[in-house]
Amino acid sequence: MVAEIDKPNVRTSPVIPFLGEFREDVFGRRPWYFWKAGAAGSVEGLFSLAVVDELLATGLIRHPAVQLVKDGREVPADAFSRTPLSGGGTAVRPVDTRRVLSHFQDGHTMIVNYLEQCHEPIREVARALAAELGFRVQCNSYVTPRASQGLRPHFDEHDVLVVQVHGTKRWHIFPDSEAAASRYRTWPMLSPSERERRSSAEPAAELVLEAGDCLYVRRGSIHAANTEGEVSCHLTFSILDTSEAEFAESLLPQFGRLGVRGGHARPGGGAAETEDLIRTLESSLEDLQGARQFQIEAELDGPVRVIAQYETLRDLNRSVSLSRTPGIAHRIVTSGSNVQLSFGAQAIDLPAVLTPAIRKSLEAPAISGAELEELGLSRSDALQLLRVLIVSGLLQRT
Structure with missing residues (x-):
């Protein structure tokens, strides 16, 4: 049995160019680590306050993907959202941006969750992290008004990589528990009194993050952050451990x-x-x-353009030129007389004789049915294989 995993084009990120160093020397080994903007790279084009406004204005980002918090207290959903006009119940509620503004003026932090699912630049960074570390990655944004604090001192049950994208934020990191370094174990919950005792101790570190700075905080490290004279926006890339x-x-x-x-x-x-x-x-x-x-990397695949792919299938003939869709991973496993092609959450079994044609289709800058016929496939087999690769999202019209 031979397995090949094709990773999407993004293996490193201009935002986090130090992934190799992070994996070898920092991840899971240190309670915290800090990179200044020059080392961390540029956040230009990654995320901004304007993107937050646009996501809220579209109405597509809804509670519980949007949360409001202040001093550790979360605002109830019905205080800043509307009941859907028809169907769907009340679990997913449209955000009322006027009420969000009122809470923001009152010092509440806006949290937008699951950005790796809806914002392509962040999806690319999350994909690079997942490929390098071998863990699932999820990204949230935190927008905090001046002189405010969203969350009180707390710890997370997963490692976090923070990227500051706008303004500044002051971070306090408190003495670490050695249990935090232990991976793949049930997390030892701290009692409220123990958490209060640790967070009242002298901070182990006090840092001010500026745009472009990155901060790693290991799971279990108690931390808190607050703004001072300006609005702050930072991203948290949560590195989600998998237990044994x-x-x-x-x-x-x-x-x-x-x-x-x-x-x-x-x-x-x-x-x-x-x-x-x-x-x-x-x-x-x-x-x-x-x-x-x-499976981890396929969760961060880019979207398939439904109408465009439908029209490509409709127009497909032996001369139509196709090319790889960027940002979508696949896996090829050959075993005996079969080859298994995995994409997204699906896997299909095909005759192993098609393996050279599959590889050529996915590796060449462009491919057509006529070129597959040159490999010995009949016209009907060549077009059928291309249909499979179009439906899977792996190929698109050039």
Whole structure:
């Protein structure tokens, strides 16, 4: 069995060019770490206050993707949102921007969650982090008015990479618990009194972040941040750990593809079957880990343009030129007479004889049905393969 993971084009980021150093020397090893703007790179084009206004104005970002907090207290949804006019219940509510403005004037921080799902520049940074670290990544923005604090001293159960994009913010990081360095374990919750005791201690660090600065805060490190004389906007890239149990559970769907099946052992055959299973799992562990990494990166795929792809399928003939869609990962696994092509949350099995044509279609600057015919495919087989790659979102019209 041979597995190939194609990673999207973004492997490093102009915002976070120090990913290799971060992975090797900082991530999970230090309670906090700070990069000045010159080392961190440029945040121009990544995010801005204007983007926040635009996201709110479209009405597409709704509660609970938008939250308002002040001094650790969250504003109830019905205090800044509207009930939908029809259907859908009240779980997802349109934001009332006038009421949001009133709360912002009163010192509340605006939090916009899941930006990696709706803003392409942030999706690219999250994808680079996920590819480098092997963990899921989620991004939120925090916009805080001057002389305000959104959250009281607290700790997160995941590591956080902070990127300051506008204004300044003062951060206090308190003495760290050694338990924070332990990964893949149930998180030891602190009692309110213990949390208060730790956050009342002398800060281990006090930092002022300016636009372009980056700050890493390890899971379990108690921290707090506040603005002073101007509005601040920062991003948090949450690096979401996977526990050993969650990792094992995520691999279960892959077992069937390896021929591993559940059920009771036959009498007298248990030991031999167990040894066979262990050998199978050992020989396939690398592939299973690759499958998990692909799942993580596929969650950050760019969108498929539905109407454009529909029209490409309608117009498809042997001379139509197609090319790779940027920002969408795929995985190819060859096993015997089959090749499995994975994209997004789907996987399809195709005859292994198509492997050269699949690779050429996804690696060439441009491809057409006529060029696949030169590899020995019939006209109908060439067009059918291209249809599969268009529907998957991997190819688009040049």
